[in-house]
Amino acid sequence: MRMRSLCALAAPAILITSFLLMAPVATRAQESENPYTTRLDVRMGQRLYQQQCGRCHGQDGGGGELGPALDEGFRNASTDAGLFRIVREGIPNTQMIGISRNATDQSAWMVVSFLNSLNNTADVDLPGNASNGQQLFAGKGNCSSCHMLNGTGGRRGPELTAIGSRRDPEELRASLTDPNDDVPPRWWTVRVTREDGSVVEGLRMNEDTFSLRIMDENEDLWSFLKGSVQSHERVKTSIMPDASDTLTVEELDDLIAYLFSLKREDI
Numbered sequence: 001m002r003m004r005s006l007c008a009l010a011a012p013a014i015l016i017t018s019f020l021l022m023a024p025v026a027t028r029a030q031e032s033e034n035p036y037t038t039r040l041d042v043r044m045g046q047r048l049y050q051q052q053c054g055r056c057h058g059q060d061g062g063g064g065e066l067g068p069a070l071d072e073g074f075r076n077a078s079t080d081a082g083l084f085r086i087v088r089e090g091i092p093n094t095q096m097i098g099i100s101r102n103a104t105d106q107s108a109w110m111v112v113s114f115l116n117s118l119n120n121t122a123d124v125d126l127p128g129n130a131s132n133g134q135q136l137f138a139g140k141g142n143c144s145s146c147h148m149l150n151g152t153g154g155r156r157g158p159e160l161t162a163i164g165s166r167r168d169p170e171e172l173r174a175s176l177t178d179p180n181d182d183v184p185p186r187w188w189t190v191r192v193t194r195e196d197g198s199v200v201e202g203l204r205m206n207e208d209t210f211s212l213r214i215m216d217e218n219e220d221l222w223s224f225l226k227g228s229v230q231s232h233e234r235v236k237t238s239i240m241p242d243a244s245d246t247l248t249v250e251e252l253d254d255l256i257a258y259l260f261s262l263k264r265e266d267i
């Protein structure tokens with residue numbers, strides 16, 4: 001992935017030219033760098049992928065009867081722009097039809113981000129020690145109190161079993177040290193103030209017009225009728241603490257090495 005973006009930097013002129021020559025609709029403003037690469041974009045891309053692509057390429061991108069695996073690099077594209085074009089236009093004279101006609105360019109870029117996330121297996125030399133990281137995860141880091149890994153751990157954060165297949169080391173570092181950046185709605189908190197003034201806070205599990213169900217820090221579920229509480233508000237920050245407050249630089253490196261080693265194949 002890193003190589004691909006380097007290429008895109010080194011040869012923007014060539015890319016743009018080939019775009020103009022190859023794109024059937026040359027008037028569409030197109031970029032050679034993917035503008036949509038945040039964790040949230042990857043998730044949106046994954047959702048689109050599962051709706052439109054998974055039936056041929058497998059829901060996890062591992063390949064299916066009708067389409068090749070997409071987690072082992074790409075034969076037909078060596079840049080993000082090339083990948084974008086395939087997602088957008090399909091591959092002529094093959095079963096590969098690409099994203100639906102009325103999808104936006106933004107959606108196509110998000111799918112590109114998701115496809116890249118499937119290929120984050122590059123051999124990177126990480127400074128950390130993965131087995132130290134494993135100890136920190138359950139021990140000093142207290143990560144398993146919120147995160148499920150191979151069937152054990154808490155449910156107050158995302159499952160991390162194959163996190164190394166979905167995130168590269170830089171993204172992992174950002175998750176650990178800047179948890180409030182880009183918190184997906186699924187992980188927002190709801191703060192309920194009851195009639196007697198007492199406050200209950202937790203992750204939003206269910207909500208409809210009249211009622212609200214949240215899970216507090218002990219993983220206890222609470223149900224409220226909206227009409228019978230003083231107020232309820234959403235808190236869009238993450239409940240995850242900044243790991244750099246409690247861990248040393250070396251310990252962070254160790255955790256990142258550990259998380260990055262957790263690949264899909266290991267399950």
Ligand code: HEC
Pocket residue numbers: 049052053054055056057066067068070073074075076077083086087091094095096097098099100111115
């Ligand atoms: C009807 C089945 C089908 C659907 C739906 C489909 N594909 Fe494909 N896709 C294929 C086939 C078959 C190929 C191989 C084409 C060839 O090169 O012969 C392919 C090739 C590709 C490639 C190139 C792989 C490489 O190694 O270069 C990418 C990337 C890709 N598809 C992504 C997607 C995405 C993203 C979607 C959803 C927006 C999607 N496909 C939907 C069947 C499908």
Ligand code: HEC
Pocket residue numbers: 039137141142143144145146147156157158160163167172175176179180182183184187238239240241243255259
């Ligand atoms: C109090 C609960 C809590 C603790 C403790 C916690 N996390 Fe999290 N973590 C979350 C929540 C909630 C999210 C999702 C929201 C966000 O992105 O911050 C998250 C997100 C993450 C992500 C991003 C996952 C993804 O799909 O991109 C990683 C990686 C992660 N945590 C690792 C850790 C590690 C390693 C530790 C221990 C040092 C830790 N977490 C401690 C709650 C927690």
